[in-house]
Amino acid sequence: MKKIFAFLLTVTILASCGSNERVSKEVFEEVNKSMEVKKLNEADILQAGMKWGDEISTEAQQQLVSALQKAIEEKGVPGAIQFCNVEALPILAEVSQKYGVTVRRASNKYRNPADKPTEEEKGILEAYEYNAENELPLDPSIQKFENGEVYLYTKAIKIPNGMCLNCHGQAGTEISAETQKALSELYPEDKATGHKIGDLRGMWSIRIPKKEVVKKM
DSSP states (O other): OHHHHHHHHHHHHHHTTSTTOOOOHHHHHHHHHHHHHHHOOHHHHHHHHHHHHHHHHHHHHHHHHHHHHHHHHHHHHHHHHHHHHHHHHHHHHHHHHHHTSEEEEEOTTOSSGGGSOOHHHHHHHHHHHHHHHTTOOOOOEEEEETTTTEEEEEEEEEOOSHHHHHHHSOBTTTBOHHHHHHHHHHOTTOOOOSOOTTOEEEEEEEEEEHHHHHHHO
16 A cells, blocks of 8 residues: 555656646656666565576586587597687676676686686685585575675586596596696696596686666566
8 A cells, every 4th residue: 555655646746747747658657667676675686686697507507518518529528628728718708798797617626727716706615615525505605795786696516427527537547648638738737637426516606786687677
C-alpha cells in the first residue's frame, strides 16, 4: 500500500508542474523505472552478481576447453602447449570485453606468471586451498571491493580428467619428454605439474562492476 501511495504522490507532483500539462506515457515509464531501481537491495544485487559470475566463468571455461581440444587434435599435446601460451589470454580478454568485466585465472601453482594471484585474490585462494586440503566444500564466492562498487566473483578450478594430466601430471610418466621440453622452453618457472585428478588447480577470478550487475536486473 505504501508503494502505491508513493507512486501516486510522485505522479501527482509531476502533474502539478503546470496547470494544464498532461503527464505523458514516457514520464510514467521513467517514474516506474526509477522506482524499480530503488527497490533493489544489496542482497539482491550480490545474488545476481553471483549468478552472472557463474555464467561467465562457465562460458570462459567452455571456450578454453573447446579450443584446447581442437589444438590437441590438430597439433598434439606439445603443440597445444604452444597454443595455450599464445591464445588462452586473448580468449579470456574476449569474454571480458563481451560482458564489461575482467576474467582471469589465478593460482599459486601457476604456469603462466600472468596467473599469479593479486593482493585481492590471495586470501580467497588460500581459503580454497585450505578447504581442499581438509576436504571441505569449494563453493563459489563473491566479495565486495572499492567501497562495494566492484564485486570479485571466484570459483575453484579442479583437475577434471586424465587429459589434463598430459600437461599437469607427473613429469616422466604422465607428461612425455617432448611435452616437458615444450613446457620448459615456454614456461621456465612452471609450477603447474605434479597434479592428480580432482586436485585444486586454482580459481576463476572475475571482477564485475556493480553497475553492470544492476543494468542486467
